[in-house]
Amino acid sequence: MTESKKLRGDRVTLAHGGGGKAMRDLICEIFTAAFDPETDEDQARLMSDALTEPGARLAFTTDSFVVTPLEFPGGDIGKLAVCGTVNDLAVGGARALWLSAAFIIEEGFAFDTLRQVVATMVAEAEHAGIRVVAGDTKVVERGSADGLFITTSGIGVIPPGRDLAAVNIRAGDVAIVNGVLGDHGAAILVARGDLALTTAIESDCQSLDTLMEAALAAAPNIRAARDATRGGLASALNEMAEAAGVTVEIEEDRLPLRPEVKGMCEILGLDPLYLANEGTLVLFVPKDEAEAALAAMRATPAGRDAVVIGHTRSKGPIPVVMKTTFGSERIVDMLVGEQLPRIC
Amino acid sequence: MTESKKLRGDRVTLAHGGGGKAMRDLICEIFTAAFDPETDEDQARLMSDALTEPGARLAFTTDSFVVTPLEFPGGDIGKLAVCGTVNDLAVGGARALWLSAAFIIEEGFAFDTLRQVVATMVAEAEHAGIRVVAGDTKVVERGSADGLFITTSGIGVIPPGRDLAAVNIRAGDVAIVNGVLGDHGAAILVARGDLALTTAIESDCQSLDTLMEAALAAAPNIRAARDATRGGLASALNEMAEAAGVTVEIEEDRLPLRPEVKGMCEILGLDPLYLANEGTLVLFVPKDEAEAALAAMRATPAGRDAVVIGHTRSKGPIPVVMKTTFGSERIVDMLVGEQLPRIC
Incomplete structure (x- = not known):
């Protein structure tokens, strides 16, 4: 994924959600360059000893983030999208292992803002000891969404015998x-x-x-x-x-x-x-x-x-x-x- | 969750995304009534023998759906949101086990349309032998989204020894x-x-x-x-x-x-x-x-x-x-x- 830079212009266009070359360039240069997934497949394939411990349970949660403004004192939508899902897992007693992140982007959104949001996601994920392992990108026409919405889902493991409810x-x-x-x-x-x-x-x-x-x-x-x-x-x-x-x-x-x-x-x-x-x-x-x-x-x-x-x-x-x-x-x-x- | 009907009016308002009573009523009467989750906790807690088989790997994938129109010959956004994620798991050789579904809804969206979309999700999930176990609801102001966006994430298990790539x-x-x-x-x-x-x-x-x-x-x-x-x-x-x-x-x-x-x-x-x-x-x-x-x-x-x-x-x-x-x-x-x- 260390190809030469191909992403042109400085804003997201509908072509960046079309499933072709432009989308591949966007994903490659903004998302996978930062999240650094292990495979190019659409799907993450994961293993953890914690999962196979007898009596362990898998915890699974999802949240969409639509906060406005995207950036605010103390954080931005990216930090929120990581913390929110990590916290949903934590309050169930689960140790967060993996996150997915799906982006719905309005046509015309600036690459630089997107890069910044992704950078805070990476930093917060590192801080919480989890990895963003799966993602998706959709682009909608100008006026059909407000800038950027992010949906994260999280997988964690609840150790055997722990039951918070x-x-x-x-x-x-x-x-x-x-x-x-x-x-x-x-x-x-x-x-x-x-x-x-x-x-x-x-x-x-x-x-x-x-x-x-x-x-x-x-x-x-x-x-x-x-x-x-x-x-x-x-x-x-x-x-x-x-x-x-x-x-x-x-x-x-x-x-x-x-x-x-x-x-x-x-x-x-x-x-x-x-x-x-x-x-x-x-x-x-x-x-x-x-x-x-x-x-x-x-x-x-x-x-x-x-x-x-x-x-x-x-x-x-x-x-x-x-x-x-x-x-x-x-x-x-x-x-x-x-x-x-x-x-x- | 079999309380008496409390959902008022026939359209989604900003209050339905506010985290209070109105949101609880919407979730209860439209989402949990249909998806029938096992717990009221924010987080699904899951176990499957397939996960603990030595050499099995967990598959994890996510997709947002922003299709327009919401309904089309042969399906709707709900069917698409289930099939899309089931298929991402299937092509990796995984058996799909669980789905999450996060809804971003535009203020003014009709309850009846939402119910119809959820009904097709339930039907398609049954058909594919999976369960929708976690969800989220956000509401944005009129004009800040186009009707309804759905993000699904899926967890599946890849049997030991299977490696499609x-x-x-x-x-x-x-x-x-x-x-x-x-x-x-x-x-x-x-x-x-x-x-x-x-x-x-x-x-x-x-x-x-x-x-x-x-x-x-x-x-x-x-x-x-x-x-x-x-x-x-x-x-x-x-x-x-x-x-x-x-x-x-x-x-x-x-x-x-x-x-x-x-x-x-x-x-x-x-x-x-x-x-x-x-x-x-x-x-x-x-x-x-x-x-x-x-x-x-x-x-x-x-x-x-x-x-x-x-x-x-x-x-x-x-x-x-x-x-x-x-x-x-x-x-x-x-x-x-x-x-x-x-x-x-």
Whole structure:
């Protein structure tokens, strides 16, 4: 694949999706030059000892990314596309092994932007210890897509005996998050430039695999984990509470919020519980393992600010309640409607 | 998941991609009601004895589908999204086990159309003996996508000892296709309605897994297989010839073409060698197994019209040549530019 450069011009044309020479040149010079696959076949052929361990399970997940703008403080669509899928695998207790990446590109998209996105994907994949092994390229006419959409799918392996699932959560468990809430949603909001706001808020977009493995090593009986993305912490907690048949009680005082995010939410009338995150881990842990989990999390970069935010009790009429700063109780419902489109 | 119906209205709104209640209702009533996954977790957790067989390899592939129109004679985007990925696995000799499906939906898209697409996906997945086990839903504003894009990824298992790859092709091998060429491209062209043409041509969109297994059972030393999709037969043959370092010689007289497709190409100045297919298998087989492969293929519905179209010889200056009806030789290059955008 080290042929001489053949890609002409500086923008993607419909011919680059046509299945012929132009597509081969685009794939060769922008995608395979960066992802460095082992074969030229359309299909990756993979082996891992982890897969054949008796009792191991394969984890499989997919996500499309349509975020706008493509680049934002703290990341871009490429970093998001890798982290998002790595995190979906990690919260199931799986070790991510392989990723696929499918690109839907609008005619006229700049090669340089595409190269930049691919470079952040490669860097983030290296960081998370996985490989992008399969891909696809489609080009649609100008106006039929908005720049670039990326769909990643991930394969991981869940070691024998590990079973993280929301149904495993019991009354009396402790709820932990790894850090401040809402940074991704706030960063995207500012990056869109619709508001006369300038802040230094960066997206929390990051891979949670190392953090998750550290927590599991210290607290092997972790019941369930979720990354609180679209719909925010509130929606993630509601889904888990409902699946488990418990009530989750969180305390407003304990919720970790950056002052800038808190201030922005107050100005705009947004609720940080519903702001999207892209590197926020929610764990439910048996009470006697909570301290160990916290300590292990705080020892990793992605878990430095880990805190207990509440606990579970036997199922009441409301799945998620919050003790407010003033001592009252507030219902924390799932997100109704949508807070911000194309957040990821 | 058998809750009472909550999905309101008849069209997708931005809220259906927001990560909250509306999204849950959409996923529950349109996707999980049809795909029937085993868990509510974001991630599929899978086991198969085939995976743990010593020497077995995992096959992994992905494709985005952006075809327009969404429905066409012989199929729709849903059927295409399942067949396309099943076929990518099949031509590597893998048995398809699991699929993921990620939907990018334009605001305003009709629920009924989405339900219809999902129904054809379920039917085709059942036909191919695979399950859709993971999914994702994103909604973008009106004008930011064209209706519906679907990305599927597939996991399959390549049995121990099986190694299909273009590099395995040798001089003296026989090239076989399973049936008539160009039906998909022609069907899409007519379905777009830009031409004052009415024909009965249907897309050849079909899963090739059964055909492929039948061929492999009869001819276990098949060197390589490819489904000739975008770029047509010409591009597939060029890719394989270049990877193998041989010249492929095909005979114009032997190319199976429907008279309607041939006529349409003559009127429009198109070359059927570059028309897209979505159920066309190209096999390279050692000479002494060609008859057995042909007979086995013809005994399956997808291979009824299987024919030998040519053979390989030692590498010459041109990767693919065609003996024309008039006895001359013609260079068959890869597709240059694009013949028809958004064909799949």
